Amino acid sequence: MKLAEALAERAEAVRRVSQLRARIIGSARYQEGETPPENAAELLAESERVLDELEALIRRINATNAATRLDDGATVTDALARRDVLRLRHSLLTAPADAAAGADRRGAGRQLRSELLMLSALPVADLRGQADRLAREIRAVDTLIQRANWEVDLID
Known part of the structure; x- marks a missing residue:
C-alpha cells in the first residue's frame, strides 16, 4: 500500500469514528417503552475496533514519514x-x-x-x-x- 492510500484510509477511519460517535449519542438514551434506534453498546464496540485500526495505521504512517x-x-x-x-x-x-x-x-x-x-x-x-x-x-x-x-x- 502506498503512503497516499494509507492517508486516505486514515481520513476515512476518522470520519467513521465521528459518524459512530454521533450514532452512539443518538442511541444513548431512549424513553421507557420505546426501542432505541440502534444498540449503543454494539456501536461502542465497533468504534473501539475502528480506533484500534486507526492507531495502528497512524503508527505506520508516522514510521514511514520518519524513515522516508x-x-x-x-x-x-x-x-x-x-x-x-x-x-x-x-x-x-x-x-x-x-x-x-x-x-x-x-x-x-x-x-x-x-x-x-x-x-x-x-x-x-x-x-x-x-x-x-x-x-x-x-x-x-x-x-x-x-x-x-x-x-x-x-x-x-
Whole structure:
C-alpha cells in the first residue's frame, strides 16, 4: 500500500469514528417503552475496533514519514513540520496585510470630511511580497510531500 492510500484510509477511519460517535449519542438514551434506534453498546464496540485500526495505521504512517527521505535530504516528517510553520508564517503576514490595507472596510480614505483618515501602520506591499514568496515555498514543499505520498510504500 502506498503512503497516499494509507492517508486516505486514515481520513476515512476518522470520519467513521465521528459518524459512530454521533450514532452512539443518538442511541444513548431512549424513553421507557420505546426501542432505541440502534444498540449503543454494539456501536461502542465497533468504534473501539475502528480506533484500534486507526492507531495502528497512524503508527505506520508516522514510521514511514520518519524513515522516508525526500530529494532535499529531509524526511517527510521534517517537510510536514516545515509546511505547517510556513503556513502559519503566511497567515501571520496576510492577515495583518489585509487589516492594514483596510480589507474589512469598503472604500479607501474618507467618506465624509468629518471622518478621520485611516492610515496603514504596516508596509502592505512588502508584506504581500513576503507572503507570495512563502506561498511559493509552501507549494514546493507540498509537491515534495505529495510525490512521496504516491511513490513510497507504507512501512509494515
